[in-house]
Amino acid sequence: AGESGMSDAFKGFGSNTKEPIQIEANGLEVQDKDRTAVFTGNVNVRQKDTVLKTQRLRVFYEGKAAEGLAQASAGGGSQQIRRFEAEGRVLITQKDQTVTGETGWFDMQKQTAQIDTNVVLTQGKSVAKGEHLKINLKTGQYTLEGSRVIMILEPKSPDAAPPAR
Amino acid sequence: MAETGEIGGRAVGGSGAVPPRVPPPAPDRDALRSAADRHSRRVRRLKVAIPVIGVAVVVAIAGVTWVRSHLMAGLGVRQVLFSKDGLTMVEPRLTGRAGDRRYDVTAAKAFQDVRNPKVIALEGVDGHLEMADGTWAKIESTAGRYDGTRETLDLDGDVTVVTSAGWRATTAVAHVDLVSGKIDAERDVRITGRAAQIDSDALQASEEGRHLVFTGNVRMTVQPQADAEAPPGPPAPAPR
Numbered sequence: 047a048g049e050s051g052m053s054d055a056f057k058g059f060g061s062n063t064k065e066p067i068q069i070e071a072n073g074l075e076v077q078d079k080d081r082t083a084v085f086t087g088n089v090n091v092r093q094k095d096t097v098l099k100t101q102r103l104r105v106f107y108e109g110k111a112a113e114g115l116a117q118a119s120a121g122g123g124s125q126q127i128r129r130f131e132a133e134g135r136v137l138i139t140q141k142d143q144t145v146t147g148e149t150g151w152f153d154m155q156k157q158t159a160q161i162d163t164n165v166v167l168t169q170g171k172s173v174a175k176g177e178h179l180k181i182n183l184k185t186g187q188y189t190l191e192g193s194r195v196i197m198i199l200e201p202k203s204p205d206a207a208p209p210a211r
Numbered sequence: 212m213a214e215t216g217e218i219g220g221r222a223v224g225g226s227g228a229v230p231p232r233v234p235p236p237a238p239d240r241d242a243l244r245s246a247a248d249r250h251s252r253r254v255r256r257l258k259v260a261i262p263v264i265g266v267a268v269v270v271a272i273a274g275v276t277w278v279r280s281h282l283m284a285g286l287g288v289r290q291v292l293f294s295k296d297g298l299t300m301v302e303p304r305l306t307g308r309a310g311d312r313r314y315d316v317t318a319a320k321a322f323q324d325v326r327n328p329k330v331i332a333l334e335g336v337d338g339h340l341e342m343a344d345g346t347w348a349k350i351e352s353t354a355g356r357y358d359g360t361r362e363t364l365d366l367d368g369d370v371t372v373v374t375s376a377g378w379r380a381t382t383a384v385a386h387v388d389l390v391s392g393k394i395d396a397e398r399d400v401r402i403t404g405r406a407a408q409i410d411s412d413a414l415q416a417s418e419e420g421r422h423l424v425f426t427g428n429v430r431m432t433v434q435p436q437a438d439a440e441a442p443p444g445p446p447a448p449a450p451r
Contacts, residue, residue, distance in 0.1 A: 067433040074411070074429045078421035085429065126406065127433070 068092045071103070081107055095141060100150070101134030129153050136161060143169045145179060157183040165192065297324040309389055311343035318355070329359035336366060342419060346375045352385070362389045370396070374420070378404035382414070393417040400425065407433045
């Protein structure tokens with residue numbers, strides 16, 4: 047399993063309750079009886095300088111939508127979100143770091159997240175590929191697992207293109 | 212050309228003491244003839260007015276009883292004005308029950324067209340719905356249209372819904388299905404709560420707001436933890 051110094055890449059994403067979260071999408075369906083809100087179509091979630099993009103985002107929340115929406119309870123709206131699952135061209139960017147994959151989930155209570163399938167992790171010019179990226183949202187630490195983990199470090203000379211896999 | 216009289220809500224017929232009869236001064240012939248003309252004109256007008264009043268009264272009774280019986284509703288009206296086109300209710304108040312929802316809807320004005328009594332046009336709508344579980348919703352709009360056949364209420368212009376749960380919704384146009392309780396809000400939908408706000412082009416709300424489908428340019432903002440929550444209350448009494 048590879049590991050690299052991008053420790054603050056995901057620190058606090060979604061679990062940081064100091065910053066508002068902006069979510070944009072083509073559609074949203076809230077089903078209070080199963081406590082889910084599903085955003086569909088070019089979903090774009092932004093909190094401070096972290097952005098998550100995906101095609102479909104399912105949000106699992108606590109309590110009732112009506113109450114959750116209305117009262118800023120102890121944790122505010124974001125505290126109400128228990129977990130969210132992203133599906134379809136998942137892309138997370140923060141400053142010069144990005145992660146892409148097919149699916150991903152964020153567990154707000156355990157403060158853990160995971161991106162799966164064709165995972166590509168980049169920071170500046172260095173790139174890492176694998177199958178599963180496990181992230182600890184509290185510390186920002188992550189581990190990349192998967193059969194073809196390769197670590198392309200930033201080549202010294204700027205013009206040397208990384209070998210195409 | 213039939214002359215139609217405007218029958219306002221004015222009190223008809225004198226009340227109080229009848230003025231003493233004073234023999235008229237010796238009228239000359241012209242005065243007599245013009246008085247006769249005036250009299251016949253009045254008779255002609257009455258001949259026309261009476262059937263119109265009759266129709267209007269029938270429409271009013273039909274409309275009011277129909278609304279009352281249909282919605283098991285109490286309909287209070289401060290004033291009813293009849294005109295050849297139909298019946299205008301001033302400050303009507305409709306209270307009643309639909310399913311387990313109790314409602315109390317007032318309007319500045321309601322107009323019921325003679326030709327289509329099942330439709331009531333409303334101005335200045337102010338509705339209050341109370342659900343069985345005690346939750347309530349207050350609905351306001353500049354104009355509205357109640358359709359008795361389809362049992363729908365279309366609201367138009369600054370439609371605002373405030374609910375006991377604490378969130379508030381505004382939209383430009385909303386269609387309410389009074390039987391199923393489904394609400395379709397069109398154009399500039401905004402739902403605001405202390406914890407979050409959702410904007411979209413349109414919204415379909417059903418199951419008393421427990422199932423919401425927002426479509427088009429959905430933007431949601433989830434507020435962070437409200438740091439300065441309510442000011443700290445008095446220290447809890449020390450447990451004995």
